[in-house]
Amino acid sequence: MADADTQMLIADMAARARTASRRLAAMNSDAKHRALLAAAAAIRDASDAIVAANAEDMAAAEASGLSGALLDRLRLDAGRVEATAAGVEAVARLDDPVGKLIERVERPNGLVLTRVRIPIGVIGIIYESRPNVTADAGALCAMSGNAAILRGGSEAIRSNRAIHAALAKGLEAGGMPVDAVQLVSVTDRAAVGAMLTAEGAIDMVVPRGGKGLVARVQAEARVPVLAHLDGLNHTYIDRAADPAMARDLALNAKMRRTGICGATETLLIDRGFADPAPVLVALADAGCELRGDAEVRAIEPRVVASSAEDWDTEYLDAILSVKLVDGAADAMAHIAAHGSHHTDAIVTEDASTAERFLAEVDSAIVMWNASTQFADGGEFGLGAEIGISTGRLHARGPVALEGLTTYKWVVRGTGQARP
């Protein structure tokens, strides 16, 4: 398609989404809940068709030489389709933030002001590979009363179309407007550009994918972006840490899953901590490559030499940079200089040191005596997440339904004119 045609396509989708969003905003929680259950059922019913469409995507991806990890993300089987349907049901069970009272004030002149949560309006989701995002993100938007415009990767287009067809059919059968969740059916990249510059038509864009995608979205967007950039997370072992806890948390924070954004990438160890060797031994024994300077290598010979870039590298792999520091202040200075404001943890038995760390470290999530791998909407009790925001405004950290809402001021009077 020509770029102008693509822009018209997105503008038309956004206009229909706006109309749908007005109806969605007026739906109550029960009605949205029922529509999502109908959508989950429709996805189950369409399982064979979805798996068949996915097989075509897989064949094309294999032919074009897509890598093994990407192929695995793309793959759907009956079990993954069932998990996708179950995920939609989980979203349907979430507490609906729309209509919630944030505050109520009665003014001396008798005006009653309330601030109430409402949907944002039209949300664009730009994502890669995993076709289940089509259902997850669509369900989260719909449950929070927002219309969604979904733009998945071209490698998953057949899978996305099949999932979207089932989802949309179910939502409509359940009483939602037909344009509640729309899928951009063209695969040219101009569609992403058109979404990112649709100020006023699309209210927020959420990119879900690798750094390349997120960086492109942040660079080009004129629409507000709810984005997750880096997870360059630190675990700091204080002099007052319990040695066994320090070892277990460092191991879990790095090695439980190395590819998630909550994984620890740099371990800071207080020079006053008496027992650093077992921590490094446990990590090395678990197959983690450790990088540090001569001082760290003196503790554990398997540590390899670090370079300056290590402190600024999100490995997303079984690699950990290790640094000795002089207490919490030094650790916090390192985090301020090199962290990505995502998740940082302290291990200590000293409550006052811990509280200082929690107060002063400027990250979306700060933890005391817990693994950074808990940085996750599900673990936070949000039930699901549209993403983890590393921005500072609107929503920080794991974002679920509440982050997909805004508020309005409702003023009720009895004829008050302003003096």
Added chain:
Amino acid sequence: MADADTQMLIADMAARARTASRRLAAMNSDAKHRALLAAAAAIRDASDAIVAANAEDMAAAEASGLSGALLDRLRLDAGRVEATAAGVEAVARLDDPVGKLIERVERPNGLVLTRVRIPIGVIGIIYESRPNVTADAGALCAMSGNAAILRGGSEAIRSNRAIHAALAKGLEAGGMPVDAVQLVSVTDRAAVGAMLTAEGAIDMVVPRGGKGLVARVQAEARVPVLAHLDGLNHTYIDRAADPAMARDLALNAKMRRTGICGATETLLIDRGFADPAPVLVALADAGCELRGDAEVRAIEPRVVASSAEDWDTEYLDAILSVKLVDGAADAMAHIAAHGSHHTDAIVTEDASTAERFLAEVDSAIVMWNASTQFADGGEFGLGAEIGISTGRLHARGPVALEGLTTYKWVVRGTGQARP
């Protein structure tokens, strides 16, 4: 200055602001309160110097042919300096949102999650003419624990420097870091561009000024913007409106002050409303130019012919477009097509019609039986405002201290590793 020098200047100011913001974030409410009182006292002490500096700005502005309204905004006398100092004291008395608990969740695994309010960090304020913004905006940022970088108009540079010198001296004497509130002392426009593109260094920019300024900021900004665009507000008189209340509210909503963003610009009257003539007569008698079609002119002969543009025009003057509509649904369709999502009001005695209007009209502020002129942070009980946001994310409507904060997740554990 060369653009590169200006960029370095802004980068250096932002780096110092970031350092200051860490200290500000750790200050408690009492300490911030005391520092603001010291700043107010310093502004009072410097009154003569501020008025003298302003006289130089005024002379230069008159020589360059600045218009009367702009000259009046620029002018400072002892009374206005006293009002500025009193404004800083009013901000010092505001409830401090920093540290407030938004929610607390205990997870089944024993992790205790809290979400607490923290300052945003470094706020840029770009403003025109009124030198009192230097103190107002600086005080609001400092009281909410943010470092501020202020960039006023070149026509007010001497006044702004004098006010800033007093403010900064007072804040520092009161215990705040010297870089808590900085003023960009160069007047070249490249400084605005450098602020707008300082992603990561400046966390949010608030433009305060005319549409030209706000539009430039929104077009160029890579930094998040908290902006007020148009106030194309409607008052809708429903068939069930009390006639006297309808007349009084329409008159107040338009004519109390015509130049503020909360002024009504379009009056929608239900064809089922029995008594439209007294409303239009009262407005015309008060000197308001009324614009409408033949049907409206048949009600009141002083109404002049409207054109299509009238429905999309924010007059900020004693001009009102008037349209007859078929009930609340028709009124809401007009507002959806032409409004700016700022403030819209319904006048009716019918509670169910009113609640439908309040729920369905998609504006930052919706009102029932009240004048749209109440759209103001002071009238909302916020004590002050940094601006009124017409954006949908982060903060909507009048924004005071809470809108200058964000939050962090604080997780307290006892050694939990993620399974």
